[in-house]
Amino acid sequence: MQQLIQTLGQQARQAARQLARAETAVKNKALEAIAQALLDGAEEIIAANTRDLDAGKAVGLDAAMLDRLSIDAVRIAAMAEGVRQIIALPDPVGAISDMNYRPSGIQLGKMRVPIGVIGIIYESRPNVTVDAAVLCLKSGNAAILRGGSEAAHSNRALAACIQNGLRKAGLPETAVQLIPTTDREAVGAMLRARGLIDVIIPRGGKSLTERVANESLIPVIKHLDGICHVYIDDTADIQKALKVAINAKTHRYGVC
Known part of the structure; x- marks a missing residue:
């Protein structure tokens, strides 16, 4: 397993160097190709x-759980629309802020640059495959994705669309790689891939996040507990507030 992660990591590092230099137009071309590939591949994704x-x-x-896992034509269209919304965002790479002059005459500021290779570990939602990939791509980072075993077939179909889009834009397919195994040891191997993966992002339940935080040899960007309470002020319209609160918690149980 460690050899597999090493191979993926080396490929991702090579791709990351090319992505970091990619023009905005090239990245957006890849994103548009991904959006279209999702729509064109809807039948295969649903199967x-x-x-x-x-x-x-x-x-x-x-x-x-089944609701989180489910993909239909409406959700595929929403994924494609989400990709196109990322296209519309400004390219963060190279953005400069907080410029100022020091007494010596030196001008100092901050420039946003890609991180490199981002490892993302997530659970049952297959749409995270697309979300994570396109956000990494837009920001000039390569991605290694490890999705939940319950969504293995869906994730592979989505990853194929993503790599198709990268290929059409002339970017390396290895810029986004899905770990091709459901073996749980893959997570541990990712967490030990220091020097190959620059940062790990867990996206899932508390136990996953805690494991990543406790075991990772790599910097982690994480959340832990969500905000699950609603505060209603005593000046609020109580009937309206109750409708809002109940709708927020019961409209769709699959949303966590």
């Missing part, structure tokens, strides 16, 4: 997702 849903039902996943 792959059906395999995951069938497997999930067979092992007794609850309704909320």
Whole structure:
């Protein structure tokens, strides 16, 4: 497993150097190609997702988990629209801020530059494959993705669309790599890949985040506990506030 992660990491580092120099237009071309590939590949994505849903039902996943796992034409369209929203954002690479002159005459400021290779570990939501990949791409970073085993077929189908878009824009397919195994040891191998992965981002439940924080030899960008309470002020319209609070917590149980 460590050899697999080493190979992916070396490929990602090579790709990251090319991405860091990529013009905004090239990155946006890749993003548009990814959005279109998602739409064009909807049938294959849904077929792959059906395999995951069938497997999930067979092992007794609850309704909320199945909802998080599910992909349909509407959700694919939403993914593609999300990619196009990223295209519309300004390119963060090279942005300069907080410029000032020191008494010596030296001008100091901050410039935003890519991090390099970002490892992202997440659970059952296959849409995170797309979200994580395109945010890394826009910011000039390579990505190594490790999704949940329950979404393995869906993630592979989505990753194929992403790599198709990269290829069409002339960028290396290895800029976004999905770990091709559901072996849990892959997570541990990623957390030990110091020198190959620059930062790890966990996206999932508390146990995943705690494991990553405790075991990683690499810097981690993490959350832990979400905000799950609602405060209603005594001056609020209580009936309106109750409707808002109940809707926020019960509209869609699959949202965490």
